[in-house]
Amino acid sequence: MDRELTKAERTKARRKKIIPYIIGIVAVIIIFAVIMISLKASVNRDDLMTTTVDRGTIETTVTGSGSVVPAFEEIINSPISTRIMEVYCKAGDSVDMGTPLLRLDLQSTETELNKLKDQIEMKRYELEQQKVNNSTRVSDLAMQVKVKEMSVNRLEVELRNERYLDSLGSGTGDRVHQAELAYNTGRLELEQMRQQLANEHRVTDAGLNVKNLDINIAEKNLGEMSRTLSDAQIRAPRRATLTFINDQIGQKISEGEKIAIISDLSHFKVDGELADSYGDRIRVGSKAVVRIGRERMPGIVSNVTPLSRNGVISFTVRLDDDANHRLRSGLKTDVYIMCDVMEDVKRIKNGSFYTGPGSYDLYVFNGDNELTRRTVKLGDSNFEFVEIISGLEPGDRVVISDMKRFGNSNTIKVK
Structure with a gap:
């Protein structure tokens, strides 16, 4: 006959059912822990690039990009x-x-050139014609002035005669007055004619100058067109x-329009670009180093554009060895501009890990067989060294090769 189980018996039965599950979970955790220990991050020593922290001088640089171009290039336009x-x-x-x-x-240019030559020749004929006309007018006026002078001289003699006769009592005052009026009128007319002759000289000279200037302008245009035709x-x-x-x-x-370009491909320079935030750290005469692969070529900044365009400023580097066999037109380069010198600072070698001042997670040797991740604050740099602000001390061995594959691992075994 069935009987009802007691509370203690029911509890004991439940425990028997739960215990196997607990044992299974614990076993899984132990196995996972064993696997994690066996799979702990590790790296071969030969795969690491390391550097040792020391103290020394850093000649700081700012980094830009550049392109090798011919030292001389001339564009020929039509x-x-x-x-x-x-x-x-x-x-x-x-x-x-x-x-x-x-x-x-x-053909059309040659036609225009010949037309301009004919126009100049016609202007010369017109100038000669004007000279003849001017000479005729001036000669006529000069002759009229001479005739008028003779007439005035005659009136002067008549005036003297009338005055003499009047002094003897043989003349009259009216005759003297008429002679004086005729003489004064003749003098004014003579002065007017002389002024007219002087004005005519000035007018003719100005007219000739205008003609000569017109011919000179045409000759200059002819010379310019001749040079254009030659070009x-x-x-x-x-x-x-x-x-x-x-x-x-x-x-x-x-x-x-551009129709040809000639270049001197035996000598080169580097046209570079730099973020305008570094504009106050670059100037003409600054030392520079151009890196092509592993080769470094020294030079001098020879030109800096005064304006920023699209957030960058342009500059030119004149290379000490501008005929180096590694130089090729269009070759892309890294350019380092020297801008300051820092004495007795902590430093490590520069590498691909460095992208500018700031905080970095670097792996430091903790003994010979383990790397520990450490947060390090880095400052300015040049192409050889990086300044250490905090996080490392002289003698520390630091990995500078790419360690991104290890994610956020705090420690790494070195095999």
């Missing part, structure tokens, strides 16, 4: 609006001074390498 008739060279050719590069259609004979202005040429025969080109 001096006229025309079209391309023939092309004699191709990009990459070495050219000497005076080498023909291409031929432009110059339209597109030739290499110096010995160099042709790096670009418009080789589309028949294509119309506008005045001032």
Whole structure:
């Protein structure tokens, strides 16, 4: 006959059911712990790049990007609006001074040149004609002045005679008065004619000056057009390498349009860009180091643009060895600009881990076989060293290779 179980018996039965589950959970935890211990982060010693903290001098730099460009480059523009008739060279050719590069259609320009020559010749004929006309008018006025002078002299003699006769009692006052009036009138007319002659001289001289100036302007235009026509004979202005040429025969080109570029590919410079926040730390004459791969090339900042564009300022570095075999046009580089010197500071070697002043999580040797993650505050740098503000002391061995694969591991075994 069934009987009802007591409370103690029911509790004991439940415990029997729960115990296997508890034992299973504990077993899983133990196995997981064993696995975690066996899988503890580790790294081979040979895979690590390390540096030792020391004290020394850091010549601080700011870092920019740059591009290698020819030290000399000249753009050849079309001096006229025309079209391309023939092309004699191709990009990459070495050219000497005076080498023909291409031929432009110059027929319309030559026609304009000849037309301007004819206009100048016509202006010269007009000038000669005006000289003859001016000479005739001036001569006529001069002759009239001489005739008037003779007339005034005659009136003066008549006035003296009338005065003499009047003194003898043979003349009358009215006759003397008439003679004086005629003489004074003649003198005024003579003065007027002399003034008219002087004015005519000035007018004719001014007219001739205008004509001469007009001819001079036309001759200057002729000279400018002659130079333009000469420039339209597109030739290499110096010995160099042709790096670009418009080789589309028949294509119309506008005045001032680029048609060729010649470059000196035996010498180079570096055009660089730098964040404008560092604008006060770069100036003409600053020392610079250009890094191409593992090679470092010293130089001097030769030019800095005064304006910021899109958050960057541009500058140019003149290299000490501008003919180095590693230099190639268009090659991208890192540029380090020297800006300050810090004496007796804690420092470590620079590496890919450093991206600017701030806090970093670096791994430091704790003995010979373990790395410990440590928060370190870093300051300014150059291409060799980084300043340590806090977190490390001289003698500490620091890993400077990429450790991102270890995530947030606080310790790492070294094998």
